[in-house]
Amino acid sequence: MTTAAYDEIADWYDRIRSSEWNPSDKEGSLLELIGDVSGQYVCDLACGQGIISRLLTERGAQVVGVDISEKMLDIARRYESENSLGVTYIQDNAHELSNIPDESFDGVVCVWALMDIPDAEATLANVARVLRTGGWFVMCITHPCFCSPDSGDAVDGNGVAVREVRHYFDEGFWVSDTSNPKSVRAKVGAHHRTLSAYLNAIIDAGLLLERVVEPRGIDPVTGPVLRSRPTPLAFMVRCRKA
């Protein structure tokens, strides 16, 4: 069995993700970007404990959740056994997707996860491989421009909320400090990439950009945030396989 960073924090992540942030009313921008999935065969890549898999199943998709962490998948399967929606969960590495044949899916989603995955290029190439021609891909990441290493919220001399951005060009793995007890990044770190690195990886994978969203008032971990937040913390992209 592969050991994965989220094996260590699976129960904690499930608690903050599902009990403190009910996604059915807080992830509107993402669901809007995904659109109508009724009757579609969809892969929830890096599905974690299956929160998005269940949302899409409830919207009429047939969903396969894929994750590298067996512990996260155990939790996803437990939800499925408590309330059977028909989601299938399989363990695989996003770099390879070795259990998934070419051109399998109408759509792939990857939510709050590409910054957890070391090789974005290999992952996006596999996303393109497992999509049917014309299939769609939606990803949601912490905003690479404003969530670079050691960036944080502050208040300026006039009492105005500002975002202090640091180390934007320093790509690579980093771990945030532990001042925020709800910070996933303090526990498992993140792979920081510039915005151009993400967009070029999408282009190199042969995916065509269709739509980009930078929602206001959504925090990657805690959900809604004060309207005064000056920058978006999420970056969402919809693409299509040509």
Ligand SMILES: C[S@@+](CC[C@H](N)C(=O)[O-])C[C@H]1O[C@@H](n2cnc3c(N)ncnc32)[C@H](O)[C@@H]1O
């Ligand atoms: C922040 S969680 C997001 C989980 C879920 N998508 C959600 O919206 O809550 C990131 C997930 O990415 C998974 N992950 C990290 N590296 C991976 C890889 N190489 N292949 C597949 N999954 C991976 C982790 O195990 C974890 O479940």
